[in-house]
Amino acid sequence: MHRLAGAAWLLAGMLALAPAPAGAAETDVATASIPADVSPLVAYSGRIAGDDARTRLILDFDRRPEISVHYVANPYRILIDLPDTVFALKKDEIAARGLFSDIRYGGMAAGKSRIVLTADRPASVVASEVRKEEGGSYRLVVDTAIVTEDAFSKLLNGQTWKDAAAVTETAGGPVLPGAVADDDGSFVIAVDAGHGGIDNGAQGATTGTHEKAVTLAFARELTAALNAGPTTKAVLTRDKDEFLSLSQRVQLARNQGANLLISIHADTLRQKDIRGATVYTISDKASDSLAANLAARENLSDEIAGMPFQDEPAEVADILIDLTRRETQAFSINLANEVVGAFEGEVKLINNPHRHAGFRVLTAPDVPSVLLELGFLSNKDDEQLLLDPAWQKKVAGLIAEAVQRYRSSVMANGG
Numbered sequence: 001m002h003r004l005a006g007a008a009w010l011l012a013g014m015l016a017l018a019p020a021p022a023g024a025a026e027t028d029v030a031t032a033s034i035p036a037d038v039s040p041l042v043a044y045s046g047r048i049a050g051d052d053a054r055t056r057l058i059l060d061f062d063r064r065p066e067i068s069v070h071y072v073a074n075p076y077r078i079l080i081d082l083p084d085t086v087f088a089l090k091k092d093e094i095a096a097r098g099l100f101s102d103i104r105y106g107g108m109a110a111g112k113s114r115i116v117l118t119a120d121r122p123a124s125v126v127a128s129e130v131r132k133e134e135g136g137s138y139r140l141v142v143d144t145a146i147v148t149e150d151a152f153s154k155l156l157n158g159q160t161w162k163d164a165a166a167v168t169e170t171a172g173g174p175v176l177p178g179a180v181a182d183d184d185g186s187f188v189i190a191v192d193a194g195h196g197g198i199d200n201g202a203q204g205a206t207t208g209t210h211e212k213a214v215t216l217a218f219a220r221e222l223t224a225a226l227n228a229g230p231t232t233k234a235v236l237t238r239d240k241d242e243f244l245s246l247s248q249r250v251q252l253a254r255n256q257g258a259n260l261l262i263s264i265h266a267d268t269l270r271q272k273d274i275r276g277a278t279v280y281t282i283s284d285k286a287s288d289s290l291a292a293n294l295a296a297r298e299n300l301s302d303e304i305a306g307m308p309f310q311d312e313p314a315e316v317a318d319i320l321i322d323l324t325r326r327e328t329q330a331f332s333i334n335l336a337n338e339v340v341g342a343f344e345g346e347v348k349l350i351n352n353p354h355r356h357a358g359f360r361v362l363t364a365p366d367v368p369s370v371l372l373e374l375g376f377l378s379n380k381d382d383e384q385l386l387l388d389p390a391w392q393k394k395v396a397g398l399i400a401e402a403v404q405r406y407r408s409s410v411m412a413n414g415g
Helices: 149-157 211-227 246-255 289-298 314-343 380-386 389-412
Strands: 041-050 054-061 068-072 076-083 085-087 100-107 112-119 123-132 138-146 187-193 232-236 260-265 277-282 349-357 369-373
Touching (some): 041 100, 068 123, 076 123, 123 149, 187 211, 187 389, 211 389, 314 349, 380 389
Parallel strands (some): 041 085, 187 232
Antiparallel strands (some): 054 138, 076 112, 277 369
């Protein structure tokens, strides 16, 4: 099976303060490089107040923040981009209220952080300022208000801004082919730690641990176990707390000439008694409602980060699904069966542990891919195991053994 690779790069920039009055066509953006030795800003306190017509956001920083404001539709979102920022805020300090049904904040591309304000109605920034406070701190005040659909459309359509996280690929679009990666004879596995940066993922029922931390810790353990094999080489799609779009994850795997992609997750469910590992493969029709709902949540990762949503052209989506089914789905299913077999009697499994649904992170047309739900952070027993380094090491070893058996099977059949 051929392996393609392509180029991917992330834009890093420092964005200038730019109030966005309602009806303005676009916020002004001034960019400058960020010196490597500059430490992140710290947002150490915040508050939000208002009603369903006007809402004010206030954040206090240790140094002067420079911001830019952008808009995204479907749903209505105001994006406030900042230089690299540590959000040392107390829980619920800027919880969604007033105009906003959801507020997220965190890291995006290198040297860049973001606040995403999601509203049920069209809204815009009507005023913003940075005030110097006593003691040398700075206060960012952002006033927002509802606007008409027409005014929001003008804001949206007047922008020339491109999301830094989407520079190398159209959001939701197909991954790009490129040069064939150097082949040293290794069997390459891309290990994808789900979520990251602004996208925290699920949250532990008792500890409050974010899914992005669980997946990264396990991905590192799995990479070490795979790299201990004589002919396997594991690479991480992300090795730190950063946001990657779903398409970027697929592209980065292909850039490395990956023979496999294993995406790691640990979700939550309303039914807190459900626990155990699940292995998912791609399908245009979900195996069950649990798989369908999980895929829908995981596919919202880009939206959570404030990336512009664009539907894939129907013909492209059909081609990708068709290619995936024809060239790689059987391989993906074989890998899933190997993992399930390795877990039986060793790791708690959910009922019907091999399921399938339309996960966007599994759409590489030439890379067999599985999404592994290690367990559910909503279940206190699963959560305890997910945070246990000894359990992580054991499960990583079982997966590495499953990958070796899969590889041997592929090689025996001339793959």
